[in-house]
Amino acid sequence: MHVISWGSLAWCALPVVLISIVYARWSGKASEVLLSAARMTLQLVAVGYVLVALFNNPSPWITVTVLTLMVGIASWIALRPVAHQRDYLKPALIALSCSAGLHLFISLFLVIGVETWYEPRVVIPLAGMYFANTMNAISLAAERYHSELKEGKPESAARLTAFQAAMIPQINSLLAVGLVSLPGMMTGQILSGVSPLIAVRYQIMIMTMVLGSGGCGAALLLWQLGRAYRQHPNNPTEIDQPRNTE
Known part of the structure; x- marks a missing residue:
């Protein structure tokens, strides 16, 4: 190397x-x-x-603390495009932690089969990738959802448009991997001397988990925002425009 x-x-x-x-x-x-x-x-x-x-x-308490900080920071960064919508923070925290946490569990216990879940060498790099990609999906979904509602679109149409926008980078990365680019994790493993066939297995895990984490995170965020919108259609702290009556 x-x-x-x-x-x-x-x-x-x-x-x-x-x-x-x-x-x-x-x-x-x-x-x-x-x-x-x-x-x-x-x-x-x-x-x-x-x-x-x-x-x-390695310590379970330190690992949990690091993961908690990562979730909080990622949720805060995700809402930069709609920073004035303070009520978006709680849904973002829930969406990011639940979605990324679920896929982190699948990776650690069902795919890799780790014996020690809090091993920082494994859990922190994986969590970082899942949090970052879910953060981007949530950010795109929140910005597009807010913009669509401000333009007077029905909530259901705004939700669909926002979800599709959030999934564009996820789908593009699946289509391009191996043909246009070698992802960072796979490249790093190959450069460090790992067999490309082993690196491929890890990259397939990463790509599928990132797809699921980002998609579920965006969907969970939009579901929460839609529920709040329907319950408080005239509350300016929820959305900066009155509810569409169509």
Whole structure:
């Protein structure tokens, strides 16, 4: 396995600089790209040290704490497009934790067959992938649902449109994998010396679980929002427009 030195890693700043130049030339906020890249680097380096400590000292309590923090942060980030809708936070928390938790259980106990469920080396990377993809699905669903209702669409039509929008990245990734791209986990395993045939099995698990987690998360969120909408059609804290009477 090739080890990337910190000096060689510095070349990764080149694409960041190129995109920043485009932003600056087109009167955009180049600082947004630079700050995001710097934050990403600091976060990953910090997480690297934290994971080393967790892997060396596995604990169910620490693992549960980390997973709880991940759920909370992912739910908060998912609602950025509709940040003014504070009543969306609870449904997002429920949708993300239930959906990703279910598929994490399937992966750990039914597919991999782990003996120790709280083993950080296994549960945290898987949870991170499931939380991140479910977060994106929830974010797309919430934004599209809110937009459709503001345009006066019936709730059932808004729900369907929102769910379809949330599933576009999931379906596209299934169609493209193996033909257009090799996913990150599979690529990392191959680079580390794992047989491609073994890496394929893990990637199939990841892809199917991500599909289910994202789809179930979006559906659960939309079901909760639809229920609240029907119960409080004229409550401005639920939706910023009166209920469509069609």
